[in-house]
Amino acid sequence: xxxxxxxxxxxxxxxxxxxxxxxxxxxxxxxxxxxxxxxxxxxxxxxxxxxxxxxxxxxxxxxxxxxxxxxxxxxxxxxxxxxxxxxxxxxxxxxxxxxxxxxxxxxxxxxxxxxxxxxxxxxxxxxxxxxxxxxxxxxxxxxxxxxxxxxxxxxxxxxxxxxxxxxxxxxxxxxxxxxxxxxxxxxxxxxxxxxxxxxxxxxxxxxxxxxxxxxxxxxxxxxxxxxxxxxxxxxxxxxxxxxxxxxxxxxxxxxxxxxxxxxxxxxxxxxxxxxxxxxxxxxxxxxxxxxxxxxxxxxxxxxxxxxxxxxxxxxxxxxxxxxxxxxxxxxxxxxxxxxxxxxxxxxxxxxxxxxxxxxx
DNA sequence: GCTTCCCGCCATACA
DNA sequence: TGTATGGCGGGAAGC
Numbered sequence: 001x002x003x004x005x006x007x008x009x010x011x012x013x014x015x016x017x018x019x020x021x022x023x024x025x026x027x028x029x030x031x032x033x034x035x036x037x038x039x040x041x042x043x044x045x046x047x048x049x050x051x052x053x054x055x056x057x058x059x060x061x062x063x064x065x066x067x068x069x070x071x072x073x074x075x076x077x078x079x080x081x082x083x084x085x086x087x088x089x090x091x092x093x094x095x096x097x098x099x100x101x102x103x104x105x106x107x108x109x110x111x112x113x114x115x116x117x118x119x120x121x122x123x124x125x126x127x128x129x130x131x132x133x134x135x136x137x138x139x140x141x142x143x144x145x146x147x148x149x150x151x152x153x154x155x156x157x158x159x160x161x162x163x164x165x166x167x168x169x170x171x172x173x174x175x176x177x178x179x180x181x182x183x184x185x186x187x188x189x190x191x192x193x194x195x196x197x198x199x200x201x202x203x204x205x206x207x208x209x210x211x212x213x214x215x216x217x218x219x220x221x222x223x224x225x226x227x228x229x230x231x232x233x234x235x236x237x238x239x240x241x242x243x244x245x246x247x248x249x250x251x252x253x254x255x256x257x258x259x260x261x262x263x264x265x266x267x268x269x270x271x272x273x274x275x276x277x278x279x280x281x282x283x284x285x286x287x288x289x290x291x292x293x294x295x296x297x298x299x300x301x302x303x304x305x306x307x308x309x310x311x312x313x314x315x316x317x318x319x320x321x322x323x324x325x326x327x328x329x330x331x332x333x334x335x336x337x338x339x340x341x342x343x344x345x346x347x348x349x350x351x352x353x354x355x356x357x358x359x360x
Numbered sequence: 361g362c363t364t365c366c367c368g369c370c371a372t373a374c375a
Numbered sequence: 376t377g378t379a380t381g382g383c384g385g386g387a388a389g390c
Contacts, residue, residue, distance in 0.1 A: 080379075198365065
């Protein structure tokens, strides 16, 4: 008889082997977040609830809400609590950002610190400049209090300034390097630049997934760059895709994310083939390897975050997962016999556990 | 080898 | 002093 410790260990190994960065991206997470809350009766957003429903750590929810707040989709109401504003709020927020950006571009920084986009005055803005040199001259010489320094580096503000660049700049395409230079007070420091670019990648991924911008290339240099698509595009997507019941790959509460499956140095390329990876063009035309088992939970016998939900919600989720597990369509096909039997054992344990829960 | 960006540590803010 | 927030950069995935 296989001990539970061994099962747990093997299941964790499977989770490690099926790691896919694309499925865990901030873009996918924000799509699922929007799909979860983009509905008429959505009002309050609890951070713990969101993290539980989406099966991610709380830290990631902070990233999402900060970026969404920067364009008015959500607004902070208090500790642990945001309110849903919706896509209807985006055009107004973008207009305000554009006006602010134009004012700042004209050098009128006297008014911008009292301006706000949302959140009833909880956030204040620092000015930004399109020209890195000007920004450096104006900011690096002044002494900024630490709390303001922190604010200046916030994802919320960086996100707003990134949007302003598109709204107020004459350039159609903006690279993340140029944005980082423009938005960084010390643009000469390569370490700070790298950090800023990392954050801009986060923001760009979120906005890309929302159709607010699109990734493209500068024709001459082939350098990756982003093009503004605008609020029309986001509104269109908001009423279609984010209302859809069909989730993207990261499914609400069904997937273990980074709770255990830390990225491993282990080269899984050979193992991946063994445990059910196949050429994606067997299903469509893309020439990439896709994890066949990526839709499934390889973790403890309860949905992630389930402990924080009430029983009815948890039970509903269990029914969903149960039906998925039973469905031949969603059952992973393992080439490796050991893994097949392990999955069988796992499924049996799940069924027993669920039956017991049902009796109770 | 370079680009992209997930992940979680830990400093700071706040109650 | 405990909890919430979120900046930051290491390092792994992806190309």
